[in-house]
Amino acid sequence: MNNLFGSNLKYDLKASLVVFLVALPLCLGIAVASGAPPMSGLIAGIVGGIVIGSLSGSNVSVSGPAAGLTVIVLDSINSMGSLPLFLGTLVVAGLIQVGLGIAKAGVIGYYFPHSVIKGMLTAIGLILILKQIPHALGYDVDLMGDQAFLQADDHNTFSEIYYAFKYSSFGAIPIVLIALGILIAFEKPKLKHHKIFGAVPGALWAVISGIVINSLYGIWKPEWQLGGEHLVSIPVLGNLGEIGDLLTFPDFSMIGESTFWVVALTIAIIGSLETLLSIDAADKLDPLKRISPPSKELFAQGVGNTVSGLIGGLPITAVIVRSSANIASGARTKMSAIFHGVLLMILVLSIPNILNMIPLSCLAAVLFVVGYKLAKPAIFVNIYRNGWDQFIPFIVTVVAILFTDLLVGIGIGMVFGLFFVMKTNFVRAVTLTEMNGNYLLKLQKDVSFLNKALLMKQLEKIPAGSKVIINAQKAQFIDHDIQEVLNDFIASCSDKKISITIEGFNYKLHEKV
Structure with missing residues (x-):
């Protein structure tokens, strides 16, 4: 515990600020794209940070509303008929995930090929870059949390970039360029570790610069000033007593219907798969190469989704965009994820008017950097x-x-x-090596009937008069068809003057010398 709040504290606090800035627009965008109130996305982000962050065994992953579930959530809310009914399915989905965690089902996460995980990380990096180009140019028709190629308006990722250049807002361009300059400068050790400037992450300086520049537009260049859809948009409370009005509670009246259980199982299964993929990817990015327990993560996600559903939040998964931003910002422990959840809760409630001054173009600059680090x-x-x-x-x-x-x-x-x-x-199940007319045929691992053609091809290479060793010491299983091929080969050796030595077989081949 001392380690969590000792030498790692400064790293985790700085990282949590960056993750907060990345998570804020994504939570809002994903909620609106899912057909839910913006507050549902913020609730999911808060629960993902505080609840799941506390229970998770991962040191670097961050959880929140997932863009990958946007279409499923939108369709599910429509099929259920209301948000409260959907929230009922989310509570049950969370309980299913808790059961999966207890049953140690997280081991599925160990079976994703490394090349596919690397491809996922790189693709997300490219998507982040492509999706932020319109926001960088002040074309904010699409939501920041949307990562799908095809859009609801029949546009796609690339056509949106075309329209962004055609209908750009000039005021956004200086903001994104200056923000990018600040972020690049803060990658240099001299500034990154500066006693004064280095105490605050570059992402926060970039956001501050965006607010200041946009405010100065109002004085010197009013036609360039950004407002409305070009800024962060958080619900503003008149007083703390209105917090209860922002919460939505679940309705379980359809729990006896098949539709209810189909939605709950869909969310539980797909959410669990996305979580397992994301924590595996986050572990590969972790500079300390720590391994997260996948079943414990499923349990934590299940608790988080249950809590989120009870108070009006969206489904939650471990998400690679926030996790990669967390890692790139120097997070050391899971306290960074927890701190980012606390920041979401406190700042959204206390200073929404200030947060609503943040231009989306400067947040696009932050996501550009995150995307580049994933897709170098x-x-x-x-x-x-x-x-x-x-x-x-x-x-x-x-x-x-x-x-x-x-x-x-x-x-x-x-x-x-x-x-x-x-x-x-x-290919590696059967190998043949030759040296000075002596041949070594090795059967390795399991050799099934699928290897029959390969084995016959290798045996055909052995000329008459050779000396052959057939070694099966590493073969745990040899199919009957393979045994027959070897027996036929041995039977023909006397005619070809081939000398045979057999090693490591658990049964008697028809050896003939």
């Missing part, structure tokens, strides 16, 4: 150097996520990833 050109080069069996699933995952959505893209990437895993294991 060096990442493509490094994966390419690892070979085609890594690069192809990686690039397929990147492209699939860019042109569909997170879960569909991951599914496509998994198909390619598993194909190359199976192909690699298939």
